[in-house]
Amino acid sequence: MAASRRKRVKLAICVNPLAGRDVRRVAARASTVTHEAKMDIVARIAAGADAIGIDEILVVREPFRIAEQALAWMSLQATVTMLEIKLTHTMADTEAAMRAFLDQGVDHVVALGGDGTQRVVTYTAPDIRLVPLSTGTNNVFPLNVEPTIAGMVAALGARGELRAPHLAKRAKIAKLNIGARVDDIGLIDVVRLENDFVGNYRPFKPANLREMVLTRAEPDAIGMSPIGGLVEPVSADEDAALYVNLGPGRTRRVPLAPGHLRDVEIAEARRLPLATTVEFESRGLIAIDGDRLHKVAADESVTVRVVREGAWVYDVGAVMRYATKHLFN
Structure with a gap:
């Protein structure tokens, strides 16, 4: 044989x-x-x-x-x-x-x-x-x-x-659903913002940020991750996520891009067990891992859920x- x-x-x-x-x-x-x-x-x-x-x-x-x-x-x-x-x-x-x-x-x-x-x-x-x-x-x-x-x-x-x-x-991923129209994922962050537009590559303005779910909230990172990380750190190895609501509350100076630091107001930073579904408000647009990708209609549901399926x-x-x-x- x-x-x-x-x-x-x-x-x-x-x-x-x-x-x-x-x-x-x-x-x-x-x-x-x-x-x-x-x-x-x-x-x-x-x-x-x-x-x-x-x-x-x-x-x-x-x-x-x-x-x-x-x-x-x-x-x-x-x-x-x-x-x-x-x-x-x-x-x-x-x-x-x-x-x-x-x-x-x-x-x-x-x-x-x-x-x-x-x-x-x-x-x-x-x-x-x-x-x-x-x-x-x-x-x-x-x-x-x-x-x-x-x-x-x-x-x-x-x-x-x-x-x-x-x-x-x-790896952890954040599963995003916008109605029946969008089925997407983020590796680090899914962010809802207003007064912005899809495809904009300029640094994020803190005043436009509304809420986010982070798979990792790391104080030594750049972008969205340190917004949560400078209040309630969550590592890549932890079986947890972080929901952040932006608004009056604690202020942190955050490196939103390399060499680009701005004050960000954080109203709430709440740890979430894996597989917890978060529902965002139905307005504005969604950015994922630094890229503004999806516009949200007023009648569309927006949900995010972090799972270890990456x-x-x-x-x-x-x-x-x-x-x-x-x-x-």
Whole structure:
């Protein structure tokens, strides 16, 4: 009887070329992440993964050919597979890339981008094993780790070496429903605001904020997360969320964007058990993870519920300690 064929070990690198390059570099002090910097990150991920030993690295050809150029002249043992998608030059390209990876049987991804990019990755592939790397504006969810190590960790996972349960944890997500029309998620925050418009990329004005649900309320973050975090911190590991009502009460000076601090009035900050449904007022618009996305009609119900149903995110430090003790002989 012929021996069964070994399953090919695959790893995808998902690059959002638009991450870290919008108008918030002008309106605030966010850093610009150049295409050249992203190429270097992709190359280091590939080098780390190749050193561990995988069969195939998959990337998508995007407008600036960041991954393609990064990998073109590398001497890798792994095969590089370039996938084609129909480009729209919007966040839909990240969704299309993830669907292309899933169609190829990929279950491990290193994703480059901020909270907005990682949200699309998680929305499209909620069961993926993920190492999210920071290259965006709002960077609460992605990790600030050396890309070489990120590649090593993802490759160890793709090889099936990381079965210990403490090495990866499912991320919390905030499930948003607006009537029967919108079914969306946030990784960090879902915010209702008024006197604003969909697609606005300028920093949020505190006077426009009305209420929010946070999966993580971290005082050392930027964006919406520290609004709650500077009153009632909630970590990524806690099985809890935070509801914040904005209005007269406690005042905190909050970094709403890099280098952009404003006073925010907080009327209420209330911890919520997971799976608690919060109903927002039916007015204004909804922003998710820093992006203003959905206008709300007066007759539409708006509900938010935080659950632990997001992607499986590796604890990079824990993985490397585990690998040193059990895998690197």
